Amino acid sequence: MDYKNILLNVTDHIALVTFNRPDKLNALNHETLVELKSVFEKIKSDENIFVVIVTGSGEKAFVAGADISEINKLNMLDGKKFAEFGQEIFSLIEKFEKPVIAAVNGFALGGGCELALSCHIRIASENAKFGQPEVNLGIIPGYGGTQRLTRLINAGRAAEMILTADMIDANEALRIGLVNKVYPQSELQSKAVEIAIKIASKGQQAIKLALKAIKVVDEVSLQEGLNMETSLFALCCGTEDFKEGTQAFLDKRKSNFSNK
Ligand code: COA
Numbered sequence: 038m039d040y041k042n043i044l045l046n047v048t049d050h051i052a053l054v055t056f057n058r059p060d061k062l063n064a065l066n067h068e069t070l071v072e073l074k075s076v077f078e079k080i081k082s083d084e085n086i087f088v089v090i091v092t093g094s095g096e097k098a099f100v101a102g103a104d105i106s107e108i109n110k111l112n113m114l115d116g117k118k119f120a121e122f123g124q125e126i127f128s129l130i131e132k133f134e135k136p137v138i139a140a141v142n143g144f145a146l147g148g149g150c151e152l153a154l155s156c157h158i159r160i161a162s163e164n165a166k167f168g169q170p171e172v173n174l175g176i177i178p179g180y181g182g183t184q185r186l187t188r189l190i191n192a193g194r195a196a197e198m199i200l201t202a203d204m205i206d207a208n209e210a211l212r213i214g215l216v217n218k219v220y221p222q223s224e225l226q227s228k229a230v231e232i233a234i235k236i237a238s239k240g241q242q243a244i245k246l247a248l249k250a251i252k253v254v255d256e257v258s259l260q261e262g263l264n265m266e267t268s269l270f271a272l273c274c275g276t277e278d279f280k281e282g283t284q285a286f287l288d289k290r291k292s293n294f295s296n297k
Pocket of ligand 1: 060061062064065101102103104105106108144146147148170171174
């Protein structure tokens with residue numbers, strides 16, 4: 038599939054996915070969402086890719102939300118399908134077996150904020166702005182924002198963002214735990230790559246199983262989560278990476294993971 042609105046670059050086990058509609062502040066139209074799904078399916082089946090970075094082209098926006106010119110035409114039935122399709126793709130990202138890093142390089146509004154929320158790690162540039170401005174349009178977040186924002190940050194703060202539609206800047210996002218770090222815009226992408234390289238250097242079986250364990254937190258009780266962790270830990274002990282990682286430590290050498 039050729040991509041019109043998304044750029045995909047793969048280097049050294051890292052896929053860089055860039056939303057590329059800068060004249061529309063990288064707003065997510067249906068076509069872009071279809072492409073995004075296809076890009077992630079492609080990355081999923083590519084054993085050479087270990088880590089994914091998502092970002093926006095231009096210096097102004099990560100993603101300024103779903104495309105309002107398309108939202109404007111929705112009726113109730115279409116609205117349900119619209120929300121379901123976005124949620125399907127963002128859940129695919131949230132449950133992705135390879136780590137996904139959001140490098141938020143500007144406006145992350147509505148669907149853009151929801152996209153960042155579905156990623157596993159979020160870093161931002163100093164000019165980034167986050168918000169769920171949907172109530173300005175007479176709608177509510179439909180791509181998971183009411184659920185993921187409320188789970189990630191303080192529930193009262195999430196309610197304030199959703200009900201007032203106010204944007205917050207990168208430093209406030211850092212303060213409330215919405216992003217992990219803030220960098221000058223010129224450094225953001227290289228910092229994201231730095232994190233990705235670090236993750237890509239580990240045994241990928243452990244990375245995959247760690248992600249799986251982390252992601253069940255929202256779905257199960259503490260005891261069920263602990264049971265899951267036990268099973269996943271046991272699985273790690275059956276991998277070649279486990280033998281190599283522990284033996285390399287004992288041999289005082291750098292590990293050479295086969296990712297098996
Ligand atoms: N959907 C469709 N088009 C969008 C868009 C969106 N979510 N966000 C921005 N654009 C388009 C604008 O219509 C404009 O297109 P045009 O040049 O053809 O008129 C272009 O992107 C640039 O945006 P503009 O509004 O001129 O930039 P700005 O710097 O003045 O304002 C924002 C930036 C982000 C504050 C403003 O674009 C905005 O509020 N966007 C909508 C955000 C939103 O509500 N998102 C949630 C949608 S559910």
